[in-house]
Amino acid sequence: LGAQSFDNTLLNILGRTHKNRAIFEAIDLALAAGIKNISIDLMYEIPHQSLSRFKNTLLTLKNLPISHLSLYNLQIEENTPFFRKKKVLTPHLPTEEEGLQMLNMACTILEEMGLKRYEISAFAKKGKESRHNLGYWTGRPFLGLGPSAFSFYEGKRFRNVANLTAYKKALKVGKAPIDFDEKLPYPNNVHEQIAIGLRVFDGICLKTFEKEVASLPKLLKETLQALETEGLIHNTSQKISLSEKGRLFYDTVAESIVL
Numbered sequence: 001l002g003a004q005s006f007d008n009t010l011l012n013i014l015g016r017t018h019k020n021r022a023i024f025e026a027i028d029l030a031l032a033a034g035i036k037n038i039s040i041d042l043m044y045e046i047p048h049q050s051l052s053r054f055k056n057t058l059l060t061l062k063n064l065p066i067s068h069l070s071l072y073n074l075q076i077e078e079n080t081p082f083f084r085k086k087k088v089l090t091p092h093l094p095t096e097e098e099g100l101q102m103l104n105m106a107c108t109i110l111e112e113m114g115l116k117r118y119e120i121s122a123f124a125k126k127g128k129e130s131r132h133n134l135g136y137w138t139g140r141p142f143l144g145l146g147p148s149a150f151s152f153y154e155g156k157r158f159r160n161v162a163n164l165t166a167y168k169k170a171l172k173v174g175k176a177p178i179d180f181d182e183k184l185p186y187p188n189n190v191h192e193q194i195a196i197g198l199r200v201f202d203g204i205c206l207k208t209f210e211k212e213v214a215s216l217p218k219l220l221k222e223t224l225q226a227l228e229t230e231g232l233i234h235n236t237s238q239k240i241s242l243s244e245k246g247r248l249f250y251d252t253v254a255e256s257i258v259l
Contacts, residue, residue, distance in 0.1 A: 001026055003040040006057045010046050015081060020060075027064060037128060039068035044102040046074050047092040054102050058109045067128040070121055071106055073099060100248070120199045120250050137199045147177075156183040187217035188259045194220060194240075195257040198233070199250065203241025223257055 005011055006020040023040070030038055044054055061069070074093075076082045082089065094102065107117055115123035122133060135142055144151045148162040158181035161167050170177035184192060197204045210216060228235040232246035232253050246253050 001030075001038065001040045004043045005046065005049075006060045007049075007053050010049055010053065013047055014043070024064075027066070031065060036065075037068070038066045039070065039130065040064075040066055041070045041072065042106075043072050043074055044106065045094050045099045047089045049094055049102075051098060051101055051105065055105060055109075058106055061110070062113060066115075068122070068124045068130060069110065069115055070133075071103075071110075071123065072121055073103075103248075118201050120247065134200065137196050139193050139197070155189060156181060158182075187220065190217060191220055191257050191259045194224075195254040198240070198242055198246075198253060198257075201241060201247075203234070203239040205239045207238070219259075220257070227253060227256065 001023065003023045004014055004016055006023065008019050011019065027038060027040075042057065074082075076086055076089070110117070110123045114125050116126070117123050118129050119133065119137065122130060124130065134140075139152075141153045142151060143153070144160065147160055147164050147167040149160045151158050151160075158178050160177045161170065161179040167177045183189075194204065194209075197209075206216070224233065224235055224240060227233045227246070231243055232249060234241050234243055242250065242253065
């Protein structure tokens with residue numbers, strides 16, 4: 001469920017049409033329908049969001065029967081309503097320091113609730129880690145259905161056309177509704193899979209990974225060594241994983257690995 005926040009003022013700023021009461025009702029309906037495994041999304045670094053406001057949202061979770069939570073900081077992307085209001089909104093965004101405090105606060109409170117952080121943006125109770133999300137980060141094939149959906153199969157990613165009319169028209173004439181596809185060559189594909197796989201805190205078993213790709217490229221080995229020297233990853237004979245510092249600078253780690 002896409003909650004985003006339990007603060008009605010912030011929900012309005014985000015352009016959401018629901019109020020916090022609707023979130024609670026949705027969870028109650030899911031439980032009444034027999035759904036016990038409930039996940040919600042929350043956001044931080046929202047314009048006008050203070051530490052105390054975010055803390056109130058986190059504390060509200062203590063009374064909710066959820067088993068998984070995805071936590072995202074607001075990203076202002078081009079060609080979005082937020083981007084068009086960027087000049088107005090930017091002065092009201094939390095500072096980088098406040099954003100870090102929000103993340104640390106969330107990790108502490110969620111861990112106390114039994115929601116362990118197992119991936120850069122995800123927390124779960126034991127045994128409730130998202131198989132769906134983990135599939136993306138571990139390179140498992142998946143099929144996306146509908147306009148604009150992505151798929152990944154046999155090392156190739158492809159995307160359906162975003163326009164619904166064009167999507168239906170293609171299907172009616174027996175044509176694949178795909179408007180983009182790519183298959184990364186070696187060693188680019190290996191670099192990307194390592195970068196993505198590091199999102200998962202359990203890390204990557206290098207021996208298993210090397211069996212699948214024959215060997216790690218020399219440049220990748222050198223990059224991993226440099227990241228270890230900088231204290232951003234742990235690199236043992238068994239596996240590589242993000243360090244505590246690396247979890248704070250995952251984007252930097254990924255950018256240095258991807259070719």
